[in-house]
Amino acid sequence: MDGNGRWAKARGLSRSEGHAAGADCVRECCRAAIKNGVKYLSLYTFSQENWNRPEKEVDTIMALMASNMIKTMPEFEENNIRFKVIGDMDRLSPELREQIAAAEEHTASFDRLTLILMFSYSGKWDILQAADKYAAARASGNAEVSFDSCLATAGIPDPDLLIRTGGEKRISNYMLWQCAYTEFYFTDKLWPDFREDDFVAALDDFKGRDRRFGKVN
Numbered sequence: 001m002d003g004n005g006r007w008a009k010a011r012g013l014s015r016s017e018g019h020a021a022g023a024d025c026v027r028e029c030c031r032a033a034i035k036n037g038v039k040y041l042s043l044y045t046f047s048q049e050n051w052n053r054p055e056k057e058v059d060t061i062m063a064l065m066a067s068n069m070i071k072t073m074p075e076f077e078e079n080n081i082r083f084k085v086i087g088d089m090d091r092l093s094p095e096l097r098e099q100i101a102a103a104e105e106h107t108a109s110f111d112r113l114t115l116i117l118m119f120s121y122s123g124k125w126d127i128l129q130a131a132d133k134y135a136a137a138r139a140s141g142n143a144e145v146s147f148d149s150c151l152a153t154a155g156i157p158d159p160d161l162l163i164r165t166g167g168e169k170r171i172s173n174y175m176l177w178q179c180a181y182t183e184f185y186f187t188d189k190l191w192p193d194f195r196e197d198d199f200v201a202a203l204d205d206f207k208g209r210d211r212r213f214g215k216v217n
């Protein structure tokens, strides 16, 4: 979800206001996902590299995370949305961690859409923590353990389509293992401007892709 800062700057607003507008966009994106039969929507919300941003901006993002979980809960209930957060939770405040755990527990049985916020996430971190788990499982005699089951995304299918807004064409340490055969879609639209029709345009583009997974058709 890239482009909140530039969106705000173009309007003479603060970066915080850009992040707030971006958070509002998440709800529309969930509705569009449900309408179009998407079962899993993961959003790169806050990377581990983002911890290096100015303290004020980080605080704003943490506060938005907390307030939007409360704000969006009725929508999760109404639309049967399971909510999950994936990332290094150890770096979050105990209060935010508890709030996330409660929201996850409350929505655990919902199954129309799984919304996953990748928060304090990094693909390299995920691979490293998975490697530790994998090695420990192997060392304790579990020869069948799969690497996928050790990743923070265990149980969630690999992404079919990755949409990056904001004009940059890079992966920025996102799901490096899981994106092995993901289709990429880049748009110049800044995240707060990314609307339902933009989401549908990305899905339509995806439908035209020829996915061979290294095989010959």
Ligand code: IPE
Residues within 6 Å of the ligand: 001, 002, 003, 004, 005, 006, 007, 045, 046, 047, 050, 061, 166
């Ligand atoms: C994305 O918007 C939100 C986060 C990374 C938290 P940016 O804050 O990266 O917006 P730009 O790239 O400065 O426009």
Ligand code: MG
Residues within 6 Å of the ligand: 002, 003, 166
């Ligand atoms: Mg950016």
